[in-house]
C-alpha cells in the first residue's frame with residue numbers, strides 16, 4: 001500500500017522547503033504549483049488561458065505571464081473560479097497518475113505539496129495531512145521580501161492558517177531552521193520508514 005501524505009499550509013509558510021528536504025531524504029515528492037507551471041506550457045491549456053485572460057497573457061516566446069493572471073484573478077473572483085475549473089481537474093489527474101506509477105513500482109510513501117488542499121476539499125485523496133506553518137508576521141514578511149508581494153492579496157481566498165493547523169495530523173513550524181526541520185523529519189520518519197525507505 002502506498003501511503004499518501006499531503007503537505008499544505010499558507011502562502012510562503014514553507015511548503016516547498018519541507019518538500020525539498022523530503023526529496024533530499026529520498027522520498028518521492030510532487031508539487032501542485034509545479035504541475036500548474038507545467039500545465040501553462042501545454043498548447044491546449046494556453047489556448048484556454050488566452051480565451052479567459054486575453055492574448056497579452058502569452059508572451060512572444062510562448063510563456064504564460066503569471067503576474068497578469070495573478071492581477072486579474074485578484075480583481076475577479078469569477079475569473080479565478082474559471083481558471084480553477086480549468087486547472088484543478090488536470091492537477092488532480094497528474095497527482096493520480098503519479099500515484100499509479102509509484103504503486104506499480106511498489107513504493108510505500110509519497111509526499112505531495114497541495115497548497116489548496118482544504119479549500120478544494122482534496123483531503124479524501126490522502127492518508128495523512130501535514131501542515132507547515134509560521135507566525136502571520138513571518139508569513140507576511142516572507143511574502144513581501146522573498147516571494148511576489150502581490151500574492152498577499154490571495155490570502156483572503158485561503159482558509160486561515162490556524163484553521164488548517166486544527167485539521168492537520170502533524171504540524172511543522174518554518175520558524176525553525178532548515179537543519180532543525182530536517183532533524184525533526186528524520187525523527188518522525190523513523191517510525192514510518194521501518195515499513196518504507198530506510199534513512200541514513
Ligand SMILES: CC(C)(COP(=O)(O)OP(=O)(O)OC[C@H]1O[C@@H](n2cnc3c(N)ncnc32)[C@H](O)[C@@H]1O)[C@@H](O)C(=O)NCCC(=O)NCCS
Pocket residue numbers: 010011012032033036066067069070080083084087088091115116148151154157158
Ligand atoms: C496565482 C498564480 C499565477 C501565482 O503564481 P506564482 O508563480 O507567483 O506563485 P505559485 O504558483 O508558486 O503560488 C504561490 C501560492 O499562491 C497560492 N495560490 C495559488 N493559486 C491560488 C488560488 N487559486 N487561490 C488561492 N491561493 C492560491 C498558493 O498558496 C500557492 O502556494 C499561480 O499560482 C496560479 O496560476 N494559480 C492558479 C492555479 C491554482 O489554483 N494553483 C494552486 C495549486 S493547484
Ligand SMILES: Nc1ncnc2c1ncn2[C@@H]1O[C@H](COP(=O)(O)OP(=O)(O)OP(=O)(O)O)[C@@H](O)[C@H]1O
Pocket residue numbers: 009010011012013014015016017018033115142146147173174175176177178181
Ligand atoms: N525554515 C525556514 N527558514 C528560513 N527561511 C525559510 C524557511 N522556510 C521557508 N523559508 C523561506 O521562505 C520563502 C517561502 O518558502 P517556501 O517557498 O518553502 O514556501 P511555500 O509555502 O512553498 O510558498 P508558496 O506559497 O509561495 O508556494 C522561501 O524564500 C524560503 O527560502
